[in-house]
Amino acid sequence: MHNEDEINARHAEKMRKIKAARDRMMESKTEEKGLIIVHTGKGKGKSSSGFGMIMRCIAHGMPCAVVQFIKGTWLTGEAELLQNKFADECRFVISGEGFTWDVQDREKDIAAARKGWERAKELILDPDVQFVLLDEINIALRNDYLDIDEVVGFLLTQKPDMTHVCLTGRNAKEELIEAADLVTEMSLIKHPFRDGVKAQKGVEF
Secondary structure (H helix, E strand, O other), X not given: OHXXXXXXXXXXXXXXXXXXXXXXXXXXXXXXXXXXXXXXXXXXXXXXXXXHHHHHHHHOOOOEEEEEOOOXXXXXXXXXXXXXXXXXXXXXXXXXXXXXXXXXXXXXXXXXXHHHHHHHHHHHHOOOOOEEEEEOHHHHHHOOOOOHHHHHHHHHHOOOOOOEEEEEOOOOOHHHHHHOXXXXXXXXXXXXXXXXXXXXXXXXX
16 A cells, blocks of 8 residues: 555656646747648548547637538538538538549549639638638649649738648648648558458548
C-alpha cells in the first residue's frame, strides 16, 4: 500500500509539472487566424477528418461549406447528412463527375474541377462562411485540372483573414504544403482492400 501511495504521489507531481509547463506555453499562444489546412497521404482519414471539422463548425454555430471534387457520382453518408439535415448550416456543392478512372474524359474532369473551384472561391470570399472544406481538391491539382499557382495565390492573397480552408486528397503539391499553416499526412499501415475487402458503408462512404 505504501508503495502505491508513493507511485500516486509521483504521478501527481509529474502531472502538476506538465500542467505548469502547458500553462506557460498556452500564455504565449494568443494569435487567432483563419488557417489553410491540408490533409494528405496514402492513409485513410483525410476526408473523414475534414468532415469531422465540418461537424464541429455546425456544433459551434459557425456557417460552413463543402465543395466536393471528384466523388460526384458516389452517394456518401456525409453528403446525405449535410444536405438533408444541415442544409441551413452547411452549403454543399458537388462538382465532380465521378472518379477520374470512371469518367475517362479529361476535358469533362477539367470543366468540373474549374466549376468547383469558381464556386469554392465564392464561398471562401463570402463573409457569412467561416470554414470551407475542399474535399479531394488535391487530386484535381495533382492531375493539373486546376493550376496550383492560381489556387495557392488565391488562398494567400484573397482568403479572408479569419476564414479556415481545408484541402484534402492524396499527393498534395509542394507549393500547397509550403503555403499551408497546418499539414497532416495520413500514413497507410494496413488496409482491408489489400485483402479483397470492398469499401464499407459507414467506413469509406
